[in-house]
Amino acid sequence: MPKRFTVTAALPYTNGPIHIGHLAGVYIPADIYSRYLRLQNKDVAFICGSDEHGVAIALKAKKEGKTPQQIIDQYDQLIRESFESFGIAFDHYSRTSRKIHHQTAQEFFKILYDKGVFEEKDSEQLYDPEAEQFLADRFVTGTCPICQNPEAYGDQCESCGSSLSATELIHPKSTLSGAQPELKKTRHWYLPLNQYEDFIKEWILEGHQHDWKPNVYGQVKSWVSNGLQSRAVTRDLDWGITVPVKNAEGKVLYVWFDAPIGYISSTKEWAEKNGKEWESYWTDKETQLVHFIGKDNIVFHCIIFPVMLKASDRFILPENVPANEFLNLEGQKISTSKNWAVWLHEYLKEFPDQQDVLRYVLTANAPETKDNDFTWEEFQARNNNELVAIFGNFINRVMVLTHKYYDGYVPEPGTLEQEDLDALETMAKLPAKIGQTIENYRFREASQQLMGLARLGNKYLADAEPWKLIKTDPERVKTIMHTALQISSALAILAEPLLPFSSTKLKNMLNLDSKNTSWAAVETQKALLEPKHLLGKTALLFKQIEDDQMDAQRKKLTAAALENNIEEKLFAPVKPTTSFKDFDALDLRVAEIIQAKKVRKTKKLMELTVLMGDEERTVVSGIATNFEEAELVGKKVTLLANLKPRSLKGIESQGMVLLGENQGGHLVFVGPEDQTTVSGTPIK
RNA sequence: CGCGAGGUAGAGCAGUGGUAGCUCGUCGGGCUCAUAACCCGAAGGUCGCAGGUUCGAGUCCUGCCCUCGCUACCA
Numbered sequence: 001m002p003k004r005f006t007v008t009a010a011l012p013y014t015n016g017p018i019h020i021g022h023l024a025g026v027y028i029p030a031d032i033y034s035r036y037l038r039l040q041n042k043d044v045a046f047i048c049g050s051d052e053h054g055v056a057i058a059l060k061a062k063k064e065g066k067t068p069q070q071i072i073d074q075y076d077q078l079i080r081e082s083f084e085s086f087g088i089a090f091d092h093y094s095r096t097s098r099k100i101h102h103q104t105a106q107e108f109f110k111i112l113y114d115k116g117v118f119e120e121k122d123s124e125q126l127y128d129p130e131a132e133q134f135l136a137d138r139f140v141t142g143t144c145p146i147c148q149n150p151e152a153y154g155d156q157c158e159s160c161g162s163s164l165s166a167t168e169l170i171h172p173k174s175t176l177s178g179a180q181p182e183l184k185k186t187r188h189w190y191l192p193l194n195q196y197e198d199f200i201k202e203w204i205l206e207g208h209q210h211d212w213k214p215n216v217y218g219q220v221k222s223w224v225s226n227g228l229q230s231r232a233v234t235r236d237l238d239w240g241i242t243v244p245v246k247n248a249e250g251k252v253l254y255v256w257f258d259a260p261i262g263y264i265s266s267t268k269e270w271a272e273k274n275g276k277e278w279e280s281y282w283t284d285k286e287t288q289l290v291h292f293i294g295k296d297n298i299v300f301h302c303i304i305f306p307v308m309l310k311a312s313d314r315f316i317l318p319e320n321v322p323a324n325e326f327l328n329l330e331g332q333k334i335s336t337s338k339n340w341a342v343w344l345h346e347y348l349k350e351f352p353d354q355q356d357v358l359r360y361v362l363t364a365n366a367p368e369t370k371d372n373d374f375t376w377e378e379f380q381a382r383n384n385n386e387l388v389a390i391f392g393n394f395i396n397r398v399m400v401l402t403h404k405y406y407d408g409y410v411p412e413p414g415t416l417e418q419e420d421l422d423a424l425e426t427m428a429k430l431p432a433k434i435g436q437t438i439e440n441y442r443f444r445e446a447s448q449q450l451m452g453l454a455r456l457g458n459k460y461l462a463d464a465e466p467w468k469l470i471k472t473d474p475e476r477v478k479t480i481m482h483t484a485l486q487i488s489s490a491l492a493i494l495a496e497p498l499l500p501f502s503s504t505k506l507k508n509m510l511n512l513d514s515k516n517t518s519w520a521a522v523e524t525q526k527a528l529l530e531p532k533h534l535l536g537k538t539a540l541l542f543k544q545i546e547d548d549q550m551d552a553q554r555k556k557l558t559a560a561a562l563e564n565n566i567e568e569k570l571f572a573p574v575k576p577t578t579s580f581k582d583f584d585a586l587d588l589r590v591a592e593i594i595q596a597k598k599v600r601k602t603k604k605l606m607e608l609t610v611l612m613g614d615e616e617r618t619v620v621s622g623i624a625t626n627f628e629e630a631e632l633v634g635k636k637v638t639l640l641a642n643l644k645p646r647s648l649k650g651i652e653s654q655g656m657v658l659l660g661e662n663q664g665g666h667l668v669f670v671g672p673e674d675q676t677t678v679s680g681t682p683i684k
Numbered sequence: 685c686g687c688g689a690g691g692u693a694g695a696g697c698a699g700u701g702g703u704a705g706c707u708c709g710u711c712g713g714g715c716u717c718a719u720a721a722c723c724c725g726a727a728g729g730u731c732g733c734a735g736g737u738u739c740g741a742g743u744c745c746u747g748c749c750c751u752c753g754c755u756a757c758c759a
Contacts, residue, residue, distance in 0.1 A: 294759025
């Protein structure tokens with residue numbers, strides 16, 4: 001076992017609140033892991049903080065007419081408070097906007113800079129002459145060169161799905177000022193990942209083939225086999241950490257360069273406050289570093305950050321990066337922008353004192369091996385059928401019986417029979433089993449093992465039937481209740497990492513001596529509760545969740561998403577005046593769809609065969625997410641007939657079907673009102 | 685033929701060559717200490733599809749299909 005542990009959880013980005021996806025993917029598993037280690041009396045630093053730089057925050061601030069500082073202050077506070085009341089027990093939660101982080105990140109950059117690690121390269125990038133700044137690809141919109149969508153982004157066209165480069169756009173426009181961007185030379189520092197391919201291969205592909213999760217390992221393998229590229233670690237932006245070298249005015253560290261360093265600066269801050277030495281947590285070989293992240297972060301935590309650490313020649317590398325997959329919500333992807341999410345701060349208000357329910361549901365259904373779905377139906381079922389019916393009910397039975405028979409005092413046991421011994425033995429083996437599971441990052445399984453103990457308790461009571469024996473053999477009942485109380489105590493202790501609030505509640509109910517609450521106590525102590533020990537008052541550990549609560553949640557979800565949709569999109573402004581000649585150049589015709597087939601291996605493309613007069617044409621159109629094959633056949637549509645043919649996915653598209661797009665992103669055909677219009681009819 | 689992960693009972697998952705398992709749900713029975721909770725039993729799967737290797741395949745190989753990610757918001 002390593003001497004100490006540095007556990008990090010992905011730094012939340014302060015442009016929105018925390019939702020259940022973040023919790024299930026990162027914060028709950030990280031918290032379980034750290035709590036478990038602390039119960040083992042390990043030296044643990046559980047580190048996190050707000051990630052507050054980057055383009056997205058700058059953009060959001062501009063949109064809302066605020067300063068970036070206002071945005072990050074607002075969300076940092078919200079996130080900080082909701083983590084706190086949800087019981088994510090960070091040892092330290094910092095912010096990347098703090099001085100200590102700016103210093104640490106700059107030092108880090110300097111170390112690599114002085115070692116000559118970086119490549120310096122000039123490149124031409126789009127520049128907004130009005131806003132006087134360089135534009136990230138996302139800040140540029142224009143007409144897609146492939147599908148002619150006038151609102152394609154600089155990095156991707158959402159209409160046809162093609163990935164683009166901002167310089168390819170026709171009529172590019174800066175989203176900051178509306179000005180037409182120009183190309184301008186700029187100099188940046190690049191991290192030459194390609195020089196570290198062998199390092200990554202040896203370290204991960206050979207060294208961690210069996211102990212890292214397949215999804216993480218596979219992802220890394222995929223990146224490496226595609227060949228690693230140099231990556232710019234600086235940006236032209238006015239929001240971030242200034243690049244600490246000469247000739248770098250107006251440049252900041254790329255947010256992905258500075259963010260992981262936030263783990264280090266947060267550790268420093270924590271160490272300073274607690275009179276500790278931070279270095280050992282990041283440089284000592286006997287420290288085990290573990291990063292908890294979501295799958296989108298794999299490349300940064302398995303390749304880029306490790307390369308930075310390695311290049312510094314100073315820091316240790318992560319022992320494991322147990323990244324989770326994604327959680328969906330009621331069958332759809334969680335989306336901040338579409339407001340399709342369960343927000344933590346709202347949950348905490350609407351389900352007061354029920355943090356553990358969400359913790360349990362998100363753990364039991366965690367996306368450990370593949371994407372999973374969160375539904376309110378399951379939330380309710382797991383609460384009512386598992387937490388209430390199995391765990392809570394067992395405790396309640398034991399408490400009620402003990403108070404009834406012995407006025408709340410733990411009875412003196414007689415001779416233990418085989419069934420008692422069996423139950424106690426199973427119980428004593430559980431800490432090691434759960435521990436093993438947690439150490440292997442299998443939190444889902446750990447939650448089931450814990451529930452297994454409560455299940456065992458119920459069965460033990462059902463088999464022993466103390467409520468019957470109390471009339472015939474009261475001495476035997478004492479032994480039974482004593483045993484059941486030991487199981488209850490074990491539950492209180494072992495529940496701590498997974499259900500910390502309930503664990504505390506239960507310990508208080510049992511009046512459990514804090515000296516007896518370590519992980520090891522369950523395996524070694526004969527009696528966690530001694531005879532004549534007085535229990536506290538009985539209270540319900542969990543409560544039933546009713547149907548109407550769930551209905552309300554579901555309604556809220558759809559309502560919020562709908563409202564968001566209406567507010568979100570405004571129609572694009574009218575384009576510049578054109579001439580009749582230009583319009584006349586377009587040959588629009590009525591055409592009839594006679595066949596429709598989804599293009600294989602694409603999301604949006606549909607291969608249409610249309611009839612224009614007696615001419616048959618093939619048209620590839622990005623409408624597959626909106627329409628089924630069957631409903632298209634027989635439809636009369638408007639076809640732009642003289643558009644230059646273009647090959648999409650190997651199919652030549654001979655024209656373009658005209659569609660209107662409404663606010664919700666739904667497509668509607670623009671065709672002749674009279675569906676009997678003869679196909680081939682020209683439109684003027 | 686871009687790469688990676690996943691596709692096992694109604695739902696969520698385990699199972700890397702030797703008679704298909706766990707939890708929840710469903711159905712039937714029992715019990716009454718307990719938040720109509722608990723306990724027992726049963727039904728329910730041609731392990732995405734098609735081939736192949738093997739005495740034997742969910743498990744190995746080949747091809748294909750579906751979902752998700754790698755690609756905005758985002759874990």
